[in-house]
Amino acid sequence: MSWLETHPVLFAGLLKSAALLLMLLMVVGYMAWFERKLVAHIQSRWGPYRVGPHGLLQPIADALKFLFKEDMTPAGVDRFVYYLAPFLSLALAVVSIALIPFGPGTISVLGQRSPLVIADLSIGVLALFAITSLGVYGVALAGWSSNSKYPLLGGLRSSAQMLSYELAMSFSVIGVLLVAGSLNLRSIVESQSGTWLGFIPRWYVFPQLVGFAGYIIAAIAETNRLPFDLPEAETELVGGFHTEYSSFKFAAFFMAEYANMVTVSCLATILFFGGWLGPSFGPTWLQAVLPTVWFLAKVFVFLFAYVWIRGTLPRFRYDQLMAFGWKFLLPLAIANLLVTSLIIALRAS
Amino acid sequence: MSIQLALFLIFGGLAVTAAISLILQRQPIHSAISLIVVMVSLAALYLLLAAEFIAAVQIIVYAGAIMVLFVFVIMLLNAGQEERTNLSRMARYVGLPLGTVLTGELAYWIYRATPEEALVDPNHFIGRTELIGRDLFREYVLPFELTSILILIAILGAVVLTKKEL
Numbered sequence: 001m002s003w004l005e006t007h008p009v010l011f012a013g014l015l016k017s018a019a020l021l022l023m024l025l026m027v028v029g030y031m032a033w034f035e036r037k038l039v040a041h042i043q044s045r046w047g048p049y050r051v052g053p054h055g056l057l058q059p060i061a062d063a064l065k066f067l068f069k070e071d072m073t074p075a076g077v078d079r080f081v082y083y084l085a086p087f088l089s090l091a092l093a094v095v096s097i098a099l100i101p102f103g104p105g106t107i108s109v110l111g112q113r114s115p116l117v118i119a120d121l122s123i124g125v126l127a128l129f130a131i132t133s134l135g136v137y138g139v140a141l142a143g144w145s146s147n148s149k150y151p152l153l154g155g156l157r158s159s160a161q162m163l164s165y166e167l168a169m170s171f172s173v174i175g176v177l178l179v180a181g182s183l184n185l186r187s188i189v190e191s192q193s194g195t196w197l198g199f200i201p202r203w204y205v206f207p208q209l210v211g212f213a214g215y216i217i218a219a220i221a222e223t224n225r226l227p228f229d230l231p232e233a234e235t236e237l238v239g240g241f242h243t244e245y246s247s248f249k250f251a252a253f254f255m256a257e258y259a260n261m262v263t264v265s266c267l268a269t270i271l272f273f274g275g276w277l278g279p280s281f282g283p284t285w286l287q288a289v290l291p292t293v294w295f296l297a298k299v300f301v302f303l304f305a306y307v308w309i310r311g312t313l314p315r316f317r318y319d320q321l322m323a324f325g326w327k328f329l330l331p332l333a334i335a336n337l338l339v340t341s342l343i344i345a346l347r348a349s
Numbered sequence: 350m351s352i353q354l355a356l357f358l359i360f361g362g363l364a365v366t367a368a369i370s371l372i373l374q375r376q377p378i379h380s381a382i383s384l385i386v387v388m389v390s391l392a393a394l395y396l397l398l399a400a401e402f403i404a405a406v407q408i409i410v411y412a413g414a415i416m417v418l419f420v421f422v423i424m425l426l427n428a429g430q431e432e433r434t435n436l437s438r439m440a441r442y443v444g445l446p447l448g449t450v451l452t453g454e455l456a457y458w459i460y461r462a463t464p465e466e467a468l469v470d471p472n473h474f475i476g477r478t479e480l481i482g483r484d485l486f487r488e489y490v491l492p493f494e495l496t497s498i499l500i501l502i503a504i505l506g507a508v509v510l511t512k513k514e515l
Contacts, residue, residue: 081378123478126405130392133413137385140417144378144424152424159421163414170409183478 012109016118017098024097028258029059035307042311066251074146074244081145086245086252089138093259096131099124100266101186103276103292116292117186124185125177128267129170132222136162138256139224139231139241146244154240157318158224158231164325165221165228171333172214175340176204176271189275205272210336212272214329219264221325224257226310230318265302266295273298357397364390375430377423381416388412402478 033048033055040047048055073082101117108114121127136159143155180188194202205212221228232240242253269275278294280287316324367386374380388411395404436444485493 078376078378081382084382121401123401123405126402126409126478130405130408130413133409134385134389136413136417137382137420140420140424141378141382144420156421156424159417159424163417163421166413 008112012112012114013118015109016114020097020118021094024094024259024262025255027262028255029063031258031261031303032062032254033059034303035310038304038307039311042308063251066248069247071247071249074148076147077244078145078147081141082244083249085138085142085145086249086256088141089135089256090252090259092131092135092138093256093263096128096263097259097266099128099131099185100263100270101189101275102295104186104190105288105291120186121184123183125173125183125188125267125271128185128263129166129173132260132263133166135222135256135260138253142245142253143231143241146241148244150237150239151241151243154231154233154237154243158241161224161228161230161321161325162222164322165218165329168214168325168329168333169218169222171330171337172211172218173271174337175208175211178337178340178344179204179207185270185275189270189277192274193277201274201277203272203274203277208272208336208340210332211340212268214333214336215272216268217329218325218333219268220306220309221321223260223264225261225306227313227316228321229315230321233315235315261303261306262299265299265306268302269295269298353397357394360390360393360397364394375433377431378420381419381423384419385412385416388416399477402481 036058037047037055048058051057051061073079098118099121101115101120103116106113106115119127139158139162140155143151143153143158146152176188177183180191182188182191192202192204196202196206200206224231230240231237232242234240237243242250245253275298276291276295278290280290282290364387367383367390371380371383371387374383389408392404392407392412395401395407
């Protein structure tokens with residue numbers, strides 16, 4: 001008897017993981033293309049146009065370039081940590097996507113009905129935060145191990161920034177967890193089904209508007225994106241933590257950043273915008289596919305907003321960033337938490 | 350060998366190895382990384398005991414927050430390599446044997462006190478997040494609040510000590 005027959009669940013999981021990984025890498029590549037294109041149009045340029053129609057083959061060209069570039073290791077780096085950092089970043093970014101459910105249905109893998117999620121944990125939100133909270137080490141250790149001024153400054157900034165905004169992010173989300181009464185991503189989505197007054201969907205973005213605002217701001221800071229990209233700030237720090245990285249190790253940081261953006265957008269969709277919930281119509285096959293389509297469409301809106309914000313806002317100054325996080329965002333999130341729990345307690349009694 | 354036992358041996362071994370490496374490393378950052386590995390392996394061990402909430406919090410608080418501060422401080426102070434010292438005669442002839450005896454004793458008593466089927470069966474994994482919340486805010490609400498006040502005082506003390514003029 002082969003392993004395939006004795007451990008069908010294990011192999012179904014492996015197959016799903018491989019498929020998801022492949023899709024994630026495709027999304028990451030085309031997200032970079034989309035960003036370049038959109039930012040170019042915001043700035044009245046064309047963006048990538050030469051490689052394929054509308055530059056559609058640009059991501060593949062970029063990937064090949066990264067693979068064939070010379071892989072340099074500067075003198076005086078701490079070799080172990082220098083090599084560890086980019087792959088730690090990438091591994092954590094990729095692992096976190098495994099917790100995201102993409103729809104309510106199941107797919108057939110190796111003859112097994114298998115849900116559209118790799119790990120459906122009862123502590124889904126917490127596990128996701130646990131994984132993202134480790135992401136800071138990739139950046140911080142890269143900055144330290146490069147043995148160079150600018151990366152060290154970038155690494156220092158990132159560890160302070162991520163620690164500060166992680167607090168605000170977690171506190172903003174607790175409001176939703178209180179209302180939903182669960183940490184499981186699937187049941188959080190399901191608790192948002194139905195409508196108010198017949199036409200307003202019961203998404204948590206409406207009762208938890210403050211929480212959503214706090215989450216999305218903190219999430220942009222957590223993923224090191226403009227206007228909070230202080231750890232890599234090209235104009236001040238050359239490239240920040242990844243200055244001394246070249247070739248595939250740089251690509252690992254790059255992919256990790258985009259994969260994190262996708263995860264954060266997925267989580268925003270699940271927590272605040274009803275995940276895969278949406279109008280269902282048409283024949284049976286369409287009804288089976290629609291939830292995932294809604295989910296991906298909502299995620300796309302967030303990814304668009306990411307690029308839109310990057311294209312329109314200038315970078316924060318470092319002291320502004322810290323003051324904003326600690327003196328405004330965190331108190332706001334705590335106030336939101338207090339009001340939410342007060343209302344829930346009053347309703348319950 | 351069951352999967353639980355295999356996982357226990359893997360993560361337990363990892364925790365012990367990383368803890369030894371924490372002491373032996375000469376570069377402070379390497380020690381910090383070893384400590385992070387210890388924290389994460391401990392979280393995995395908590396998961397094997399079906400304490401999923403504790404496991405997640407262990408990673409978020411210890412590995413994700415406190416250790417980031419450690420790394421931050423090491424980077425900020427740019428702490429260099431430590432000098433290796435030879436063990437003093439006292440440490441070598443009294444410390445090592447006594448330490449070994451103490452470890453053995455602890456291991457023996459923990460082994461005796463552990464029930465046979467302590468590890469959780471992965472097919473019957475019961476989450477306990479709700480129970481922890483309920484206990485914390487009903488039964489143990491006074492100690493919980495007292496602890497938080499204690500921590501608050503510690504934070505205030507740190508701020509007062511570092512800021513000369515407020």
